[in-house]
Amino acid sequence: MTGTLPLFPLGTVLFPGLVLPLHIFEERWRTLVRNLMALPDGTPREFGVVAIERGLEVMPPPNEGLATSEVVVHEVGCVAQLRQITEHPDGKFDIVTVGQRRFRITGFVPSPHPYPVVGVEWLPEPEPDEAADALAPRVLASFREYLGVLRGNPDDQLPDDPVVLSHLVAASASLTVADRQQxxxxxxxxxxxxxxxxxxxxxxxxxxxxxxxxxxxxxxxxAPSVN
Incomplete structure (x- = not known):
């Protein structure tokens, strides 16, 4: 299946089920939030989050003279669903989003909006198979060992569901954007x-x-002599 999404390029990777808070201050992203708020009740208030591979931290709008090709984004991203919006008197927003399904960008599409819009194909999340069920306890043990070295004590409040665990480890470990994207x-x-x-x-x-x-x-x- 395919669709379209407003796209918010960031210097991070969002995973399904994980929370992503954002402070919205630039006008085009304020417009995005206002447009999402104006959607009819019951309509999903969503946009795509994709990690920037190369270029500016935030993709410039097309009318500012810098071509989209000068900012390279990864082709696989994750839908962010708005869960909480706080509007400030100066027009800025603090929002809380939660990752939903994954997508692959098929191309940028013409749009009257100041923010980019892309065509996407939805990526399935297959149900865990026997291999995933067998791997989950090993990853859980390895992640606890990693946390023990990193923080001094392992975290006992970890899920054992293979899908949830795989996304939590990917988002929580101190990894590079390249690792997370992979x-x-x-x-x-x-x-x-x-x-x-x-x-x-x-x-x-x-x-x-x-x-x-x-x-x-x-x-x-x-101690070495100074002479």
Missing amino acids: LLSSPDPASRLRLELKILARETSLLREVRAVPAQLAQLGP
Whole structure:
């Protein structure tokens, strides 16, 4: 299935089920929020969030003289559904969104709006299979180990559902945008969990190296002479 979405390029990756708060101050994005607020009751108030691969932090509007081609966005993104809107006296907004389904951009479409609009195809989220069910406990254990090294204590309040776990790990671990984008683009829960096992092993190993206890200065031998 296909459709169209207002597009909000950001320097981050949104995952289904995860919360994304945003402070809206630029006029074109204020227009987007106002247009979503004006939709009839019962109409989903949604826009697409996609990570910027290269270029400006926020995509310039077409009428400001900088071509869309000068900003490269990743083709796979996630729908953000508006859940809470706070409008300030100066016209700015604080909004809270929750990630919904994934999409792939098929192209930019002509629009009278100051913000970009894209054609999208909806990406399915297959039900967990036996492979995902088998991988989930391993990823859960690996993520707890990672959190233990990162924070000093593991988090016991973690889901064991393979799909929810795969998205939570991808969004919560301290990963690069490239890593997160690769996880978002994974075709199914088993593929995402399998990749997370590799990433978590790498990140935990790096954390252990960085957090190695330094030796006391006296243990390093006599201080060097200045002469």
